[in-house]
Amino acid sequence: MRRSDWQQQLSQEAIRHSQTPYEFGEHDCILFAANCVLAMTGRDPAEDIRGRYKTEIGAARIIKNAGFENLGDMIADRLPEIKPTEARRGDVVLCDGPDGEFAAMVVGKTCVGPGRDGLLHVPLSQALRAYRVA
Numbered sequence: 484m485r486r487s488d489w490q491q492q493l494s495q496e497a498i499r500h501s502q503t504p505y506e507f508g509e510h511d512c513i514l515f516a517a518n519c520v521l522a523m524t525g526r527d528p529a530e531d532i533r534g535r536y537k538t539e540i541g542a543a544r545i546i547k548n549a550g551f552e553n554l555g556d557m558i559a560d561r562l563p564e565i566k567p568t569e570a571r572r573g574d575v576v577l578c579d580g581p582d583g584e585f586a587a588m589v590v591g592k593t594c595v596g597p598g599r600d601g602l603l604h605v606p607l608s609q610a611l612r613a614y615r616v617a
Contacts, residue, residue, distance in 0.1 A: 484617060485573065489523040493573055493588065496522040497595055497602075505599045508537040512585040513554065515597045516575045519588045520562075520616050523573055528561040554584060555612045562614035570613035577612040578605045589613075 486492060496519045503510045517529030527533075536542045551557040555577045558564075562575055570576055574589045578596065580603050587596030593604050 485523050486525065489573060492522040493519055493590070497588065497590065500597065501602055503597070505597050507539055507542055508534070510597060511542065512587065512596045513542070513558075516558075516586040516588060519573075520575065523616060528558075554586065558586060558614050559612070562616060565613050565615050567607075567610040567613040569615075570607060570610060574616050575614040576607070576610035577614075578603075578610055580605065584611065 500510060500515055500518070505511060514529055514533070517527060521527045532545050536545050546554060546557050549557060551560065558575060558577065565574070567576065570589050572589050572591055576587050576589055576594050577584055578587050578594055580598055582599055585596050585598065585603065587594035587603070587605070589607055592607050594607055594610060595602050595604050597603070
């Protein structure tokens with residue numbers, strides 16, 4: 484369940500990470516989204532994977548060893564999947580970015596998530612999959 488001040492928590496979390504360099508296992512798309520969910524709900528959907536990888540290959544291994552084909556399937560195991568057209572502010576989405584698919588947060592009509600060159604902003608209409616943060 485979202486905290487009563489979830490909108491403020493989401494904004495603060497996004498701002499806090501806006502200048503953080505991209506680093507697998509520290510500040511990547513899945514941990515960014517998980518940090519936002521944690522700030523909004525007090526529940527950490529990435530608790531079991533934090534500190535377990537430091538590279539792109541390590542992240543892929545975590546996904547595969549958990550029995551998932553891809554990042555989107557792993558997120559769907561942790562958050563209820565919804566249609567991208569049903570996503571609203573504070574939900575998690577999977578988007579296509581310059582370096583491939585990445586997890587992002589809906590912040591209105593756009594989604595924001597970390598990319599290798601800073602925060603990426605993409606239109607919500609480009610979300611490939613979406614997940615409800617209750």
